[in-house]
Amino acid sequence: MFIEIEPQSTVPIYEQLTRQIIEGIARGDMQAGETLPSVRSLAADLGVNMHTVNKSYHELEAKGIIFIRAKSGAVIRSADERVLTLEQLQQIEKNLKPVVAEGMVLGATEKQIEDMMKKVFADLQLRVEGV
Amino acid sequence: MFIEIEPQSTVPIYEQLTRQIIEGIARGDMQAGETLPSVRSLAADLGVNMHTVNKSYHELEAKGIIFIRAKSGAVIRSADERVLTLEQLQQIEKNLKPVVAEGMVLGATEKQIEDMMKKVFADLQLRVEGV
DNA sequence: TTTTTTGTTATATATTTAGTATAACAAATT
DNA sequence: AATTTGTTATACTAAATATATAACAAAAAA
Structure with a gap:
């Protein structure tokens, strides 16, 4: 994973996560249609709690960047299907x-x-x- | 005063204050050399606590936008004397x-x-x- | 010079946010 | 059938945010 958390930052962990995932998508590290790691696995990778990752994913969904398929995974929406409102x-x-x-x-x-x-x-x- | 606080915003009051003061200076509402209202008077105007305003002023000072003369007032620094580092x-x-x-x-x-x-x-x- | 105003400092308290820990559930996937 | 998944719930700690009050000493105003 390309994500690095700064624990002493004033920016909350879930917010750091959200930004870095967005930057990762913008950079092309992750493509539309791809599934983000499960909240549990990413949390384990980063050494943070599951709910912190979950909060970030839901923030990404609220922004219209991913959609979460219940009990399946979080999928990156394509820029094509995304009409900029x-x-x-x-x-x-x-x-x-x-x-x-x-x-x-x-x-x-x-x-x-x-x-x-x-x-x-x-x-x-x-x-x-x-x- | 041109400042309006949204109490239900997720952005902290002191941060709303900081941003709006910066925008006010950028807009020319307040000129370099001028003194910001005292923390007590601005707090009374906005209906918030003195320390909330004080925190914002110190944030502005840390950003290099004003300087605080102890027990006197907060003065807007001029763009001239400000060298962009x-x-x-x-x-x-x-x-x-x-x-x-x-x-x-x-x-x-x-x-x-x-x-x-x-x-x-x-x-x-x-x-x-x-x- | 006295009075008022100023930023500063200190203490105390309440509320919200952030983060962790654990557990259980039901649907989806393997 | 077993595992993984997001979801939901509860409980807890710590930090951030905001308020309330008070006192101090320096600066400014009367």
Whole structure:
């Protein structure tokens, strides 16, 4: 597994998990249609509790990134079947706002922030198009 | 005051405060050199505890956005005297990463995310240049 | 100079969130 | 038939969040 938990981080474990799984999917480490490890096995791998992983999976489901088949597994939804809703776009904008505002106030130019965004995008984009 | 707290939000009050003050500065509602309201008066205005406001101010100081003069007040630092450090740039990038990754996985294109960033920037930039 | 305001520090308490531990269940898979 | 799966429930600990109150000393205002 590509996931590493920082136990002393201020970011909750289940949130670290959610982010890293999202980044893993964006990076192409995991493909749409694939099943995530079972909550028990991933918990054992990471040395955390089953419920912590379960909470993360349900957060991913709420975000529309996976769907959970009861008593079977958590499957990554394909970007094709995912229609980007207005609600989701607004959520992304809402998440973006404080980050951009902080950058501005700290004195970053629009170009600097834009370049950073492109860099982050490029770093993740690597294997997202079917190679 | 331009600040509105959502008590039922999952975002802690002190964090809502921090974000809205940052956005207020970015928007030009408050200028560099100006003093933020005292922790007691702002707390009374918002109907929250003094220590909640105090925590937010110290978070803003840790971010390098204000400085607190003991027993006097919290002053907004000017963007001029603020040199954007590499550390701060890396922090912004670190904040940007999960937002961009989530957008990608949900199926947003690079252009869509870039346009959102520009929109957020424009919305805030309004009065930041001395009019 | 006296009074008021300020951030600071301390203690105490209540609530919520985060995380773990264990167990049992029923459906799905092997 | 046995195992694995997500689900649900209960119990517990620890940390984070937020409030309440009080006192202090320095700064600012009267």
